[in-house]
Amino acid sequence: MDYASPSTQFTFDVTKSTLVKKDNLNYINVLGISQLNTLENTSLLDIFLSANNIIEPHYHQKAAELVYCISGAATVSILNPYTKLIQNYPITPGQVANVPQGWWHYEVATMDQTHLLAIFNAPTPEVILGSDILKLTPADIMAHTYSIDENQWNKTVSPVQPSTFIGPPVTYNRNGNNHSHQSWHDPNQWYGIPYYYQNPSVLPYY
Incomplete structure (x- = not known):
């Protein structure tokens, strides 16, 4: 990176970079090196959810994920590959849940107006859905x-x-x-993947 170049970016408006939008209450904004070229091993997803909405089960093949709750409440559920158990971690404002790299997981909003920040130790939040x-x-x-x-x-x-x-x-x-x-x-019960969102044509962020 040539930090003297006029094309060098040090700031970006994440609200102008929507990854996927289900409706006005459920959407994800993205920030990666494609949006802010001075990023190195940091990227994020800015997530807004209403109650009962879920970020579908997935894993990040090249990054760990730290999920920070800004408002509302959510349960972060992780499949521990060593214990073969689903572990459920409710988080509220100020609390975090850590997802190790490559672990299968999902997030469910348990309150309306839930706002989560998912932070990755990679320049792009790559995902397998x-x-x-x-x-x-x-x-x-x-x-x-x-x-x-x-x-x-x-x-x-x-x-x-x-x-x-x-x-x-x-x-x-x-x-x-x-x-x-x-x-x-109930975060103590697991029913697989009972719901699906038929969203408009959106390219996966790989």
């Missing part, structure tokens, strides 16, 4: 690997739209789901 894995892995591979019916797999994942980022869908009817409002809020 659960929706991409589910939808882009060939159905015949899933069927053969797990000895399941290929047609049933296709039917099950048909609502999934890569890349999802924020779920559930705007049109989701909770009454049509087997999981109650209360049980979904």
Whole structure:
């Protein structure tokens, strides 16, 4: 980096860099080296969520993530690859949860007007999304690997739209789901990935 160059950037308005937007209450802004060229091993996602919205299960292949709660409340859930257990960490303003590099995790807002800051030790917050894995892995591979019916797999994942980022869908009817409002809020219960957000065409941030 030539710090004497007139193209050198030292400031940026993150509100002008939206990664994905579900609606006016649920969206993610991004800051990486593509937005601010003096960044080195730091980047962030500026996350806004209303209650019951979830940052879909995913992992960051090249960075650890520190999730800081600015307002509202959320539960950060992490699959510990050593214990094979889902660990749930509720956070409120001023509290953080740390996600080691490469660990499968997701965040659920438990209050309206939740604002989270996800900070990464990498110049770009690269991500592998659960929706991409589910939808882009060939159905015949899933069927053969797990000895399941290929047609049933296709039917099950048909609502999934890569890349999802924020779920559930705007049109989701909770009454049509087997999981109650209360049980979904219970961080001690894990039901896999019950919701999907069919967002507009958004390129994954790789």
